[in-house]
Amino acid sequence: xxxxxxxxxxxxxxxxxxxxxxxxxxxxxxxxxxxxxxxxxxxxxxxxxxxxxxxxxxxxxxxxxxxxxx
Amino acid sequence: xxxxxxxxxxxxxxxxxxxxxxxxxxxxxxxxxxxxxxxxxxxxxxxxxxxxxxxxxxxxxxxxxxxxxxxxxxxxxxxxxxxxxxxxxxxxxxxxxxxxxxxxxxxxxxxxxxxxxxxxxxxxxxxxxxxxxxxxxxxxxxxxxxxxxxxxxxxxxxxxxxxxxxxxxxxxxxxxxxxxxxxxxxxxxxxxxxxxxxxxxxxxxxxxxxxxxxxxxxxxxxxxxxxxxxxxxxxxxxxxxxxxxxxxxxxxxxxxxxxxxxxxxxxxxxxxxxxxxxxxxxxxxxxxxxxxxxxxxxxxxxxxxxxxxxxxxxxxxxxxxxxxxxxxxxxxxxxxxxxxxxxxxxxxxxxxxxxxxxxxxxxxxxxxxxxxxxxxxxxxxxxxxxxxxxxxxxxxxxxxxxxxxxxxxxxxxxxxxxxxxxxxxxxxxxxxxxxxxxxxxxxxxxxxxxxxxxxxxxxxxxxxxxxxxxxxxxxxxxxxxxxxxxxxxxxxxxxxxxxxxxxxxxxxxxxxxxxxxxxxx
Numbered sequence: 046x047x048x049x050x051x052x053x054x055x056x057x058x059x060x061x062x063x064x065x066x067x068x069x070x071x072x073x074x075x076x077x078x079x080x081x082x083x084x085x086x087x088x089x090x091x092x093x094x095x096x097x098x099x100x101x102x103x104x105x106x107x108x109x110x111x112x113x114x115x
Numbered sequence: 116x117x118x119x120x121x122x123x124x125x126x127x128x129x130x131x132x133x134x135x136x137x138x139x140x141x142x143x144x145x146x147x148x149x150x151x152x153x154x155x156x157x158x159x160x161x162x163x164x165x166x167x168x169x170x171x172x173x174x175x176x177x178x179x180x181x182x183x184x185x186x187x188x189x190x191x192x193x194x195x196x197x198x199x200x201x202x203x204x205x206x207x208x209x210x211x212x213x214x215x216x217x218x219x220x221x222x223x224x225x226x227x228x229x230x231x232x233x234x235x236x237x238x239x240x241x242x243x244x245x246x247x248x249x250x251x252x253x254x255x256x257x258x259x260x261x262x263x264x265x266x267x268x269x270x271x272x273x274x275x276x277x278x279x280x281x282x283x284x285x286x287x288x289x290x291x292x293x294x295x296x297x298x299x300x301x302x303x304x305x306x307x308x309x310x311x312x313x314x315x316x317x318x319x320x321x322x323x324x325x326x327x328x329x330x331x332x333x334x335x336x337x338x339x340x341x342x343x344x345x346x347x348x349x350x351x352x353x354x355x356x357x358x359x360x361x362x363x364x365x366x367x368x369x370x371x372x373x374x375x376x377x378x379x380x381x382x383x384x385x386x387x388x389x390x391x392x393x394x395x396x397x398x399x400x401x402x403x404x405x406x407x408x409x410x411x412x413x414x415x416x417x418x419x420x421x422x423x424x425x426x427x428x429x430x431x432x433x434x435x436x437x438x439x440x441x442x443x444x445x446x447x448x449x450x451x452x453x454x455x456x457x458x459x460x461x462x463x464x465x466x467x468x469x470x471x472x473x474x475x476x477x478x479x480x481x482x483x484x485x486x487x488x489x490x491x492x493x494x495x496x497x498x499x500x501x502x503x504x505x506x507x508x509x510x511x512x513x514x515x516x517x518x519x520x521x522x523x524x525x526x527x528x529x530x531x532x533x534x535x536x537x538x539x540x541x542x543x544x545x546x547x548x549x550x551x552x553x554x555x556x557x558x559x560x561x562x563x564x565x566x567x568x569x570x571x572x573x574x575x576x577x578x579x580x581x582x583x584x585x586x587x588x589x590x591x592x593x594x595x596x597x598x599x600x601x602x603x604x605x606x607x608x609x610x611x612x613x614x615x616x617x618x619x620x621x622x623x624x625x626x627x628x629x630x631x632x633x634x635x636x
Contacts, residue, residue, distance in 0.1 A: 053451060053487075080452035080484055081553065084402045 047090040047114040051105045055079025060101055062112070066094045074112050075099070088114055136174045136191035140215025148215065153308055154352045156196045156211035159246050159285065162356040163209065169200035173231065176224050183255045190216045193224040194249075197232040199241070202363050205375070208236035211246035214286050219249030221291050222256050226263015233270040240369035242279040244359060245299070251290025264291040271298035276472040279366045281359055284309040284345070285352060287329060297344065300469055301362060301421070304335040304345040305355045311338055311345075343425040343462060365419060365433040365440045366473060373474045374440035382414045384437040384613045391605040395482075395520055397546050402448040405430055405480055408520070409443055412436075412609045418443065421466065426458035428487075431466040433475070437613045442470035445480035446531065448521075454487035455527050457500040464503035464634075467511055476514035476616055483527040484553070501530060502635045508532040510632060514619035516612060519543040519590065519599070525551055534598050539622065540615045542608075543590035543599045554584045 059076035062068060073085035074094070096113040099105060137157065139145065145155055154162070160169050174196070178189040194216035199208045210229050212219035221229075229245070236243040252264055268291075274280055275298065282296030284304040293311040296302045304311070312333035319325050319332070331337070338345035347362070349355035367374045394407050410416040413434035420432035428451040432443050444463050446453035470477050486497060508515065508530070515538045517531065528549070532538050543549065551557065558579045559566070569575035586592065593599040603611050 078400070080454060080487075081400060082402050082448060082452035082484070083400055084449050084452060 046095070047088070047092065048110055049074065049086060049088060049112040049114065051077065051107055051109045051111055052086070053077075053079050053107045055105060057099050057101055057103045057105060057111075058083055060097060060099070062094045062097070064094050064097060068092060068094060068114060077105070086111065088112070090114055132175055132191055139190060139192070139194075139213045140217075144215035151308065152351060153214075153248075153286065155215065156213040156246065156248070159352060159356060160196060160198070160200075160209060160211050162353060163244065163246075163359060164200035164202055164207070165204065169198055169209075171196055171198040173197055173228050176228055178222050178224050178256070180222065180256045182257075185255050188217060188255075192216070193222055193228065194219050195225045195228050197228045199232075199235070202360055205363070205368060206239070206241040207363065208232050208241055208243040209246065210243075212249040212286075212292070214248040217253060217255075219286065219292075220253035220255075221249060221251065221264055222253035223263060225253070226266060226291075230263055230266040230270055233267070233274065236278055237270070237274045240278055240371065242281065242363060242366065242368060243274070244281045244283060244363075245295065246283045246285055247288050247292045247296060248286030249288055249292040251288075251292055267291060267295045268298060271295055275300075276370060278369050279363070279473065281362065283355060283359055284311055285355065289313065289315060293333075301346045302338070302344055303347045303349060303355055303358055303362075304338060305352060306335045306348055306350055308352075310334050339422070340424045343422055343458060346421045361419065362433075365435075365475075367475075370472055370474070376440075377414070377435055377438040380414055380435070380438040382437075385610050387606040388412070388609060389606040391608060395544075395546075395605065399521055399548075402452070404449050405445040405447045405453075405482065408480060409434065409445060412612065413441075413443075414438065422462055426456070426462040428453055428456065429459035429463050430480075431463060436478075436609070436616055439616055440475050441616070442466060442475045442477045443480065444477060444531070446483040448482055451487055452484050453482055453522070454484055455501060455504070455530055456487040456492050457495045457497055460497070460500040460504045460530070464507040467504070467507035468634075471507070471511035471513050474513060476516070476619065477508075477511060477532070478612060479515070479517040479532050481517060481519050481523055481528070481531045482521045483524060483531055484522045485525045485527045499635050504530040505536075506632070506634045508536050510634075512622075512624040514539050514616065514622050516540045516615050516619075517542065518608065518612070519547040519549060520605075521547055522553070523547060523549040524553055539619050541598065541600045542611060542615075543593065543602050544605050545590060545602055547590045548584075548588040549590060549593040549598065550588050554580050554588050558583050 055077045058078045062074045068088045069091045071087045074088050075086040076083050077086050092114040095115040099111050175191050177191045178193050194213045197210040210232050280299035281301045282299045287310045289312050310329045310333040316327050335348045339348045347358055349358050388411050395403055409418045418432055418434045428447050430445045430447050434443055515532055517538045534541050562579050566572045566576050590599050590602045
């Protein structure tokens with residue numbers, strides 16, 4: 046199981062996967078807007094998206110759990 | 116001469132001794148290594164060096180210790196192979212620890228052998244590569260071994276900045292076998308089979324109660340992503356040694372030489388590339404991967420990245436421009452918006468100092484919004500760590516060329532080498548904004564009272580943003596003040612950088628008269 050956490054505080058501006066999707070390592074799963082920049086949040090491992098803990102427009106803190114990959 | 120001694124008799128004696136040395140810890144131990152996917156010390160050296168070029172010396176040196184059964188355990192060579200040979204036809208020295216002999220432990224003779232080959236490398240000024248596979252000092256020999264251990268540290272330091280030193284971690288390593296690598300220029304680890312720790316899981320458990328495996332404590336992932344100790348990681352022994360050969364190809368043999376120039380470059384120095392305008396969005400809110408920019412600009416798209424998974428908000432690595440080795444430092448907008456922080460400052464500063472020591476010109480790709488804000492960064496010491504970049508760039512006398520791509524905001528600009536820091540050529544793309552703060556923040560601060568007093572505050576704010584942007588947030592204002600030497604089209608980046616490098620080829624680099632500076636550590 047791989048947990049993808051927010052690298053810094055910001056706002057989720059796009060969710061690019063849904064539960065059940067297969068992802069590869071380094072694939073963009075979310076877009077986070079922070080420091081006036083829209084940045085890709087990539088999966089750190091290959092697997093299946095088990096859970097998405099955030100939605101578009103959510104404000105998140107650094108370290109918040111965003112996506113679980115199994 | 117004894118009558119019974121003949122050429123023939125002594126040659127057979129020599130071959131018996133050599134065969135014994137080459138057998139190391141014996142066939143069973145060698146088989147076991149192979150089953151674990153590891154090669155022996157000699158097999159590794161064979162892969163590292165050009166075929167048949169490696170010359171082993173001191174292969175008959177053996178432990179002089181007698182206590183604790185050492186007389187029976189000792190093996191010619193004392194668990195380390197030392198020598199010299201060619202890599203891509205260039206002289207390189209090496210030592211390789213043999214973990215089949217007493218765990219590759221550093222006994223007195225073992226340590227003396229390593230020190231001896233380091234001395235030789237420094238004498239003739241050629242790079243040295245250490246293949247580490249050892250748990251550290253040899254306990255059977257008591258305190259005697261410490262002289263060799265300390266001697267390695269002393270020589271690593273003496274050779275620093277004179278010859279390139281590369282440490283290759285090829286097994287579980289602790290003690291001297293991790294601190295010596297820490298003193299060298301580059302550390303390469305093998306995934307899964309190499310670890311680096313100061314105190315092992317057993318000691319940690321007995322002292323702090325924490326339970327952790329050796330791999331979790333100091334495996335390749337830990338050191339390439341968390342500590343920044345391992346510059347490169349390879350999948351296995353073979354790939355690892357190939358990586359070392361590739362790295363050496365970018366480096367000069369010593370601080371008095373320039374790196375080898377790649378011959379027959381099949382990438383046109385005049386090549387322009389308009390795709391750079393799409394790779395880098397003109398919408399400053401959109402991130403992009405700076406490595407894509409670098410690969411489009413350098414020869415044949417080859418960027419040899421160092422520490423690719425540590426402090427990813429900055430990129431460092433070697434590439435070539437018209438065959439000439441250059442050191443690339445670049446902000447990475449897709450990570451932390453490209454902000455500088457403690458780890459990225461450490462990563463970049465050490466790389467800059469390596470390049471300066473070994474005559475490698477620096478090319479800086481700048482798109483930096485500032486330092487990463489927060490209590491954590493301040494308390495981790497961003498002042499002290501950030502200062503390392505200021506120091507390293509100011510100190511560096513190699514050609515320094517900076518390209519401003521988009522954001523050149525605030526204090527972080529100085530940390531990326533700008534005009535006041537004796538940058539040799541400051542280039543900027545037309546969309547670049549060289550400002551103290553981003554426009555909106557600056558306007559909010561400068562016109563706080565006026566915005567509040569305005570009939571329509573938002574309309575006034577927007578008008579001021581437009582005016583400020585037009586006046587200051589562009590490279591033309593900076594160019595009019597000679598803070599930018601040349602505004603170039605993105606597509607012209609490669610030819611412009613190559614022309615600048617050629618112009619700076621014979622740059623004078625006066626030596627300062629002092630023992631050494633005092634970089635904030």
